[in-house]
Amino acid sequence: MTYQVFDTSLRDGAQREGISYSVVDKLAVARLLDELGVTFIEGGWPGAMPKDTEFFARARTELSLRNAQLVAFGSTRKAGVGVKEDAQVRALLDAQTPAVCLVAKSDVRHVERALRTTLDENLAMVRDTVAFFVAEGRRVFLDCEHFFDGFRFDAAYTASVAATALEAGAEVAVMCDTNGGMLPSMVTRAVGDVAQRLATLLGTTPEEAVRRLGIHCQNDTSCAVANTIAAVEAGVRHFQCTANGYGERPGNADLFATVANLQLKLGLPVLPEGGLEKMVRVSHAIAEIANLAPDTHQAYVGAAAFAHKAGLHASAIKVDPVLYNHIDPSVVGNDMKILVTEMAGRASIELKSRELGVDLAGHPETAARVTNRVKQLEAEGWSFEAADASFELLVRAELGETPVPFSLESYRVIVEHREDGAVVSEATVKVRVRGERVIATAEGNGPVNALDMALRQALSRHYPRIAGFELSDYKVRILEGSHGTGAVTRVLVETVDSDGRDWTTVGVHENVVEASWHALVDALTYGAALAPAQPVG
Numbered sequence: 350m351t352y353q354v355f356d357t358s359l360r361d362g363a364q365r366e367g368i369s370y371s372v373v374d375k376l377a378v379a380r381l382l383d384e385l386g387v388t389f390i391e392g393g394w395p396g397a398m399p400k401d402t403e404f405f406a407r408a409r410t411e412l413s414l415r416n417a418q419l420v421a422f423g424s425t426r427k428a429g430v431g432v433k434e435d436a437q438v439r440a441l442l443d444a445q446t447p448a449v450c451l452v453a454k455s456d457v458r459h460v461e462r463a464l465r466t467t468l469d470e471n472l473a474m475v476r477d478t479v480a481f482f483v484a485e486g487r488r489v490f491l492d493c494e495h496f497f498d499g500f501r502f503d504a505a506y507t508a509s510v511a512a513t514a515l516e517a518g519a520e521v522a523v524m525c526d527t528n529g530g531m532l533p534s535m536v537t538r539a540v541g542d543v544a545q546r547l548a549t550l551l552g553t554t555p556e557e558a559v560r561r562l563g564i565h566c567q568n569d570t571s572c573a574v575a576n577t578i579a580a581v582e583a584g585v586r587h588f589q590c591t592a593n594g595y596g597e598r599p600g601n602a603d604l605f606a607t608v609a610n611l612q613l614k615l616g617l618p619v620l621p622e623g624g625l626e627k628m629v630r631v632s633h634a635i636a637e638i639a640n641l642a643p644d645t646h647q648a649y650v651g652a653a654a655f656a657h658k659a660g661l662h663a664s665a666i667k668v669d670p671v672l673y674n675h676i677d678p679s680v681v682g683n684d685m686k687i688l689v690t691e692m693a694g695r696a697s698i699e700l701k702s703r704e705l706g707v708d709l710a711g712h713p714e715t716a717a718r719v720t721n722r723v724k725q726l727e728a729e730g731w732s733f734e735a736a737d738a739s740f741e742l743l744v745r746a747e748l749g750e751t752p753v754p755f756s757l758e759s760y761r762v763i764v765e766h767r768e769d770g771a772v773v774s775e776a777t778v779k780v781r782v783r784g785e786r787v788i789a790t791a792e793g794n795g796p797v798n799a800l801d802m803a804l805r806q807a808l809s810r811h812y813p814r815i816a817g818f819e820l821s822d823y824k825v826r827i828l829e830g831s832h833g834t835g836a837v838t839r840v841l842v843e844t845v846d847s848d849g850r851d852w853t854t855v856g857v858h859e860n861v862v863e864a865s866w867h868a869l870v871d872a873l874t875y876g877a878a879l880a881p882a883q884p885v886g
């Protein structure tokens with residue numbers, strides 16, 4: 350039994366607000382989808398926009414697809430226009446793809462009010478256009494717009510649109526939930542009814558009829574994936590989705606969740622061997638090309654899809670990860686991670702420490718002390734969830750292993766607003782490094798930048814690697830006071846070294862400069878410990 354994974358990221362997915370692919374972007378997305386192993390890639394609407402016309406022209410020489418066939422999208426001929434005279438049909442033909450997907454009206458109200466034509470002419474538009482492309486040797490799919498709404502309003506007419514397309518040679522008539530208002534139970538019922546009607550019209554059995562149907566779900570009820578699965582469970586074998594669920598309004602059925610559910614939960618052979626493991630990489634790469642931040646909480650592929658925060662989860666995971674994961678994350682190319690927060694228990698601390706290379710298995714008292722310390726600090730506004738480096742330093746401190754590259758005598762920062770409008774920050778730090786007293790002064794474009802420069806200058810003679818560190822991100826959050834205290838500032842600092850390694854540290858204080866200082870000290874302490882101090886020549 351074969352399934353058709355029809356990806357429409359480059360057509361319907363591009364209809365999402367905020368996405369504007371270049372032709373080069375589209376070619377790159379097509380390559381990624383092909384690598385994943387989808388059956389069809391709908392590349393766009395040639396003739397509707399120059400970019401899509403160019404995409405198909407360049408695809409002929411620049412894309413060599415191994416798994417997928419390229420599909421060009423367009424509408425049936427216009428009402429009252431001969432198929433061969435229709436400019437849009439011509440552009441679709443000129444795209445020279447092995448398959449085309451035609452959109453047709455299948456709801457009486459749309460035919461009469463949007464197309465402003467007769468019901469018979471609409472059927473003729475479907476018949477003529479499908480037959481034309483079949484005669485030209487193309488595989489043809491028909492997207493029946495507003496199929497489910499139309500079927501509820503006038504089942505006989507909507508079914509006749511699908512039957513007309515199939516009789517004219519279309520491979521599949523796709524039931525589109527264009528307005529995205531369906532629920533899974535409604536889809537299940539409708540597919541059964543459609544199959545019955547279609548069987549009568551085509552003179553086949555309902556089982557044969559359902560295999561010539563496809564499903565395309567918009568996500569307006571947040572049920573697009575569930576609706577797609579309901580249709581497949583009802584016998585449909587062609588399903589349309591988009592990478593990361595991108596699409597018009599709230600989007601379409603997410604390709605990754607749909608495919609993983611069908612393959613891992615229902616055991617259906619959907620992607621070729623090895624496809625599932627590429628999902629995380631392909632999902633994130635497409636997000637990057639779309640210029641959208643990957644959704645951390647996306648099912649299966651999000652960075653937090655297997656992130657565990659609750660202490661009780663971690664305590665069971667310590668026994669066996671299977672106890673709190675619905676699948677092995679590596680099957681879809683993802684990883685499990687343990688988060689350390691105020692919700693952590695000793696098991697979370699032990700697992701997280703192990704992830705960072707610190708073994709607390711033989712140190713139950715240390716794990717308990719770290720747990721209490723984390724809870725206490727989080728109550729004061731600290732957050733270790735995104736600051737692994739500060740957490741590791743805290744654990745090592747409890748184990749008596751903290752590297753201490755320097756001790757602070759004092760620091761001072763001034764911000765000077767000059768007559769010409771220039772604002773200059775200057776910091777001086779006085780520290781002891783391996784027995785030597787070092788005083789360093791530096792200017793920066795702000796007080797934190799000046800402090801960072803001065804501290805790095807003070808340490809870099811003993812720790813030359815520090816000169817190659819860069820403060821790559823700096824986030825400040827003002828936290829409302831709790832338990833009768835005033836507001837505090839939390840600072841997260843991300844540092845990157847010349848080898849591309851990065852780490853994040855945290856600092857909290859009522860004063861933003863002091864909070865930043867804590868985060869900077871952790872950043873340099875952690876970074877210095879990555880490579881031991883070198884002798885000063």
Ligand SMILES: CC(=O)SCCNC(=O)CCNC(=O)[C@H](O)C(C)(C)COP(=O)(O)OP(=O)(O)OC[C@H]1O[C@@H](n2cnc3c(N)ncnc32)[C@H](O)[C@@H]1OP(=O)(O)O
Nearest residue numbers: 394396397398424425426427428452453454463464494527
């Ligand atoms: C449900 C979906 O998402 S389907 C995909 C929708 N995607 C897009 O619309 C994106 C690309 N679209 C476009 O670039 C433009 O809308 C075009 C080039 C297709 C058409 O542009 P225009 O010619 O300026 O027409 P406009 O968009 O205003 O109206 C659409 C026309 O197509 C007709 N039409 C709509 N659906 C169909 C259909 N299935 N078959 C034939 N004609 C159709 C409409 O009746 C209307 O005709 P009219 O111009 O005679 O009134």
Ligand SMILES: CC(=O)C(=O)O
Nearest residue numbers: 361492494495525527
């Ligand atoms: C064709 C399509 O994208 C829809 O009906 O939603």
